[in-house]
Amino acid sequence: MTNSSNTFVQVVGEDFTVNGEKIVFRGFGLGSWMNLEHFMIGLPGTDTMIKQAFAEVYGDERSTAFFDRFLLEFVDEKDFEFLKKLGVNSLRIPFNYKYFIDDQNPNQYKYEGFVYLDHIISLCEKYEIYGILDLHSVPGGQNPDWHCDTNSGLPLFWEYGALRDTVIGLWGYIAQYYKDQPWVAAYDIVNEPSMVTNAAVFNEFYQKVIAEIRKYDEQHIIFIEGNTFTTDFSMIDPIDDPQVAYEFHFYPFVDEPAVLTKEMDRKRRKEIFAEGFHQLITIREKYKRPIWCGELGLVFEKEVIEFQVTIIEDMLDLCEENDVSWALWTYKDAATMGIVYPRADTPWRKLTDEIKQVWNQHKEQEKGEALVDYMAETYFQPISKERRYPLQFRMRTIMQVICVEQILKPFLQKLSWEEMYELPASFHWDQCEHWSELAALIGKYTKA
Template identity: 40%
Template sequence: MATGVLKTRGDKVVGTDGKPVILRGAALGGWMNMENFITGYPGHESEHHASMIKVLGKEKHDFFFDKFYEYFFTEADAEFFASKGLNCLRLPMNYRHFEDDMNPRVLKNDGAGFKHVDRVVNLCAKHGIYTILDLHALPGGQNPDWHADNVTNYAAFWDHKDFQDRVCWLWRIIAARYKDNPWVAGYNPINEPADSEHWRLPAFYTRIEKEIRSIDPDHILWLDGNTFAMEWKHFDEHILPNSVYALHDYSMMGF
């Protein structure tokens, strides 16, 4: 069973009993943030959805993707994951499940985007698996690439305060929903940011930390480094409490 909401103590993650908890796991890539190199479709996720709506109509599109999200991860997957000795699953999410660009700061479909997140969080908890909630695609694009569902290849998130305000709004909603769940190992506010000015990312982390902590003072924040989670300029002035700073090491892939 979970030992209460996880926290950091020095360089360790601990339960409320003070004992270290070592998290071993993976990410559920290609699920609620579809990536073309994982799922095999061309282009970006939002383009894929738009094309399917045009061809199939919204009703059939919605039915297809509801089943896609359901069958992508089932209880059998949670059982298999746990059987390998793994105890943590990172859940990448696209903001478009929760908010529409043409209707910002309004929870989409009365929060229907949380249906499968809740389901997977609960399935994982049943099998002793923690989850980390990862906002993988942000309004405006936190980096220029496909995995941020960024069709413009311009990371506009860093140049427009309104995009940043919307992310703060969404994280307050997410934090309110999961603040009492001990099987949620924490929140990953931005996946692989790419701030070309370097100082804006740590400044935004200082802001988002306050926004999340106003709702949930307890869960760990998992904070990616800049330039696709690979560098740390200007971070020395913005070290935040109860946080883990994440490095994504792609050296084996040659970049």
């Protein structure tokens, strides 16, 4: 769909519209880009830990140069040509707050983040693909997991008003900058809140951040995410703003791992998926607003890719049958969840495949729980499953510190600066391959 240069995506009733015509978002999350995720990029640690390790091995100046190159070369025109060929119309763009906020000077927002966001937004505009800005990491962490760059395993963002105030101001800063850019479709306020215990704090944050954005920008859609990694909206009060919509994420195998096995009958898998999905989309009835499945996906493996694509198909069918916009997580990474990934013979993959021999994040939660159990049984009494769950996140942050020191840094030290500086080129389109099976499936929905 071609749109005039000054037309924004808008909320009308329970639909997204452009020029009065309904639009369904079909697209991807960009991936481990302005917010590094260890298992997706193949390097242990959180975003901040990984960058600190680079700085310690190569020095601050070279580390900055490396990540500048990584950010500007991760995707380019060829990627957008591929996205356009797939027929997708949207791209969720995750970013870490640290590109805009200096923790030691939190009231002076940095311009740096716009350099990288604009690199993508300009391509979105050229190829007429809507960008949705996704704040994936906030000060203190909005959930206890590594992907919000927490070093404590605690969602401290919800404990301190001062942390939330910096993010409220940041969204005002971003809104001032993008207020006239129609190819930015929406602001996704905070990715996957979790372990929020105070409903008043949760609602007040959203109310304040929306009010701050609306001082400068009345046009853009604002996405609200729920608690428990955006699967629980019981705390969220309806919001008056006419351009607010709601976002949930759909990873049904977290609670039912058996759905990922060939042993489960497909009909039974569909029943499990449908039950979980229909529970999530009740928010459309609750809020009378359009909804978006901002993430769904899984880790792909060559040996079972055809089977895995049927799992994606069953999830996307639910979106399509229920008139729900969707974004697959993710577009590109180091051969984990991305449809596009560097070939095995590229320098990045050679490094990360070697690291995988001694580090595997998939065992991280299991090991974290085992260490909590060991501590309890050795020094205390056995503890409940409810208590064990949050504690394993804290244990994993300790494990990540050790992994960075004992695994990541020694591997970095093996590579000269000249070798390391060439690694981002592994993500260039001509150095990558993609899952053609998944591409064909997406074309079924986009009619590409």
